[in-house]
Amino acid sequence: MLAPTTSKGAYDECWALVWPSSAEVRQLLLSTISADTVRGADTSPQFGQLNTRLGETYDGYHLFRARVTCGAPILALTAGAMLAVVAVWIRRLDFAARLHDGMRKSDLQFVQVLETAAWSLPAAILASATGCYLALSTGGTDALVVGITAVASCASMVAGAVIGGVLTTIVIREGNLFRYFKNR
Incomplete structure (x- = not known):
């Protein structure tokens, strides 16, 4: 960002705020020096960092991999799978009764995928929309990554919900129908 001024004289300093640090900044700062200023000066231009302790190096990849939300997808996968396992296990008597009535196991698994999608997709769409809205409303430069x-x-x-639901449906057996009924 340039700040226009009405001054006609030369300046003795030029500051640049750059994050993350870039090798091209030195060349850009050199372009601000007047040829007359360099000929008349006793010393060559000096480049330095205002805060000499912090920000000399920037390892964006390491910082990205060490962020707090790095494990969020794995945690969400696990939470979705656990939620689906509980949801199917609560209905194990119903599923065993369907198998007892002659429903094929593959059909039961297909129905389970549809039922899991019916509750997990709307939740995911709402959560994704909320996350993207919050990422954009903060106005940060990393809104795309957050989204x-x-x-x-x-x-x-x-x-995770679909996988957990299908795997739990595989475990449910028609032969356990009376045990499920007795334990409910």
Whole structure:
């Protein structure tokens, strides 16, 4: 950002705020020096960092991988799977009765996928929209990354829910119908 001024004289300092640090900044700052100023000066231009202790190096990849939300998709996958396991296990008597009535196991699993999608997709869409809205409303430069993380976490939750539901449906057996009935 340039700040126009009405001054006609030369300045003795030029400051630049750059984050993350870039090698091209030195060349850009050199372009601000007048040729007359360099010829008349006893010393060459000096470049320095205002805060000499912090910000000399920037390892964006390491900082990105060490962020707090790094494990959010895995946590969402696990939470979705656990929620689906509980949801199916509560209905195990109903599923065993369907198998007893002659429903094929593959049909039961298909129905389970549809039922899991019916509750997990709306939740994921709402959570993704909320995450993207919050990322954009903060006005940060990393809004895209925050939005992608929110969407990835929600997609992981749906995948975990579907996988957890199908795996729990596989465990339910028609032969356990009376045991499920007795234990309810």
